[in-house]
Amino acid sequence: MDKTELIALVENNQAELIELCSSLLQIPSENPDGDTAAITTFISNYLSDNGIEPLHYEANPKLVNIVANIGEEEGPQLIYCGHSDTVPVGNREKWSFDPFLGASQGGFLLGRGASDMKTGLAGLLFTAVLLKRYQLPLKGGLTLAIVADEETGGEYGVPWLLARKLIAGDGCLIAEPSNALHPTIGQKGSCSFTLTVKGIPAHGSLAPLVGRSAIVDGMAAIEKIRQVTALKGVIPEELVGLLAQSNQYLHEENPQMAGIFEMVTCNIGTIKGGTGANVVADSCVIEIDCRVPFGIQRSEVMAFVASQLAQLGIDYTVTDLGFKSEANYTLPTDPVCRAVVDNIQVVSNQAAYGVLQWACSDARHFRQYGIPVLQYGPAELSTIHGFDERVKVENVVECAKVYLLAAMDFLNGDKEDCYD
Template identity: 55%
Template sequence: MSKVELKKKLIDEVEARKEELIQLCSSLIQIPSENPPGDSTEISEFIANYLKTFNIDVDWHESADKMYNLVSTIGNTEQGKQLIYCGHTDVVPAGDLSKWDFDPFSGEVKDGWMLGRGASDMKAGLAGLIFATTILKRLNIELPGSLTLAIVPDEETGGEFGVPWLLKNNIIAGDGCLIAEPSSPRNPTIGQKGSYWFELEVVGKPGHGSLSPIAGPNAIADTVRAIQEIQKLWDIEIEVPEEVKPLIEVSKRYMKEVEKDRVKYQPVLEKITVNIGTIQGGTKANVIPESCKVQVDCRLPFGITEEEVTHYLTEKLDALNIEYNIKPISFRSQANCTDANDPVCRAIVDNITFVTNEEAYGVMQWASSDARHFREYNIPVLQYGPAYLPTIHGYNEKVEVEQIITCAKVYVAAVIDFLY
């Protein structure tokens, strides 16, 4: 049987069993796995039992209390290439249930849509990875290499106990990786901006409000001046390295032609974005505030490092003659990407076209994800998964059923191209 014939056989098998795939996705959504609190016990037990039904062994790794990483490997582990399929079980909290038009944990299918928290991010993609793995096992496909399914519990709060924990402890390794994170139907994300989150604390001198602005200094007033300087990060002209310019240009094309409502956001691909996320300061209107804290989320494009940003900020804030302190919060990373011609990128992109008969190409992500961890370990990686992007992390999250099926077909076909 030729490689093309084998892929068609696997794709046909997914099509024939698509109701089973959709039921699997519904079952995953029906298990609340909100993070926080981050207890993955119930969903991990469900997945492990499902895989065992098809004689797929599951290794459990508890990285933190009630946070379980599940690792399963099929194929030839003695030789050949290693491919990793990765997904996370945790979802962001559903929030105010009265603002949902349906039960966020119903897993209901209605009018061609899968409904519920995690439908797009990323239980539909996770279901596809699991299902594709079982199809290969059910048909006894003799793989010339191995496929490892890595299911992690902690992506939505930074991922410290998920992917980076597995990599640090040498539990998973591979020549390529696919993460089933939400993406556009024909455009996997093969690169992402860096992340630079920090907290700025400005110190003042308390006193009676009736003596301000002579008395002080006023921590809030000085923070306002500092914020004005921080926001100027957006104005820095950054020279994008030649090797990533094609990725930037194709991503601009994507924003113009595919997600047309995003065309106005094209500049974020080459700029430092600045979001003043929280501000907290003062005790009372008639007291000069002693402290003010601001938390800031910056995303860094290719061409600038966090060290350069820190130097810029220090220089500008020092010039204000204020007392302040900057400390990093959450994760920090540099802009990173995988070459569009890397075998793992080609395996996914080529099979999107193989399955759909439509043009596909990889693009830049303006946020961050677990992909950066794989690249830190020199594992080429990209992200491709079913999603209705406007509903991610919001109310009434959903995804088209047809997309779930399409992605599962791509997943199972890509294994063949990558490993053979």
């Protein structure tokens, strides 16, 4: 089959793809405080019913990962990765439809996970099934890594599998939501921490003459810490072109976010302190989330924070919070990036290119293990993690076409004769 015939193969089977999306959306898999057992069972049955053996790896009693392989053990190895968990639904009264409706209406698939990322996951599963069902020639192997834990930091998902050498490859595609023409090939680092400030309690009627308020000291600390946004780094030379292209994309899509790729961002997420209005607070706990650009290390951010706090003469401690990572990227010239971007252009007949991302995801784990990776998936970006989450059916089908073509190119060396 040539690429035109492969595209037709997806189109001729797209009813199966949409039905698969609907089924996944109808199965609750909220995380945290959820259980992904039902969706794991469904995915396993779908694969086994189509001749693909699913392997189960229980990272946690309620979180079971699926690994499945097709193709050859020799030759290039490609990983297609997706997560089956979603963020919680939240207040159902703010949804205009049942969050587990899973229906296709008005050209959209509706429900929690429609954009993040059950329809992208369905596209990966569907692609593997087409490769198996039609015995498409592969000079390498495709691994499906379906993880049950991503939305809460992913401890029991991708890093759990990688650490145990249960998955490996020469390239990886994660079906995380992205712009239809611009997969994400690099991400800023994460540097989150908890600042605990200690004060001296006293009767509130004596403040500020007696005692020392941890809350007041915490407020002073916040003002100092927020100056971290002025830190500047040196962009690696090999990233200059990608950064310029990413800024161009950002200017067109979100002009108010100009400069986000070059700056340290600082969000004061939570503040908890004191025991009552009539007591000078003896403790204030502040959670802070910084995202670190290319050219700056996490250690530099924390050194700056320490130097700023040292100026205040306050009693404090700093502890790590959440996951930590340095800024990371895959070069646009890498074969897995070329396979995806080239085929986005084939399917869409429009110019496509990879861009940087201001947040972070499971991609960082693959890069830590030396596996080039990018993210590309269907999405209505404005609805991710929000109420009335949805995605265009057309976008889901287009992504599935790219997944199939990219797998064929990457595993067969992009040789036309490998399609015959």
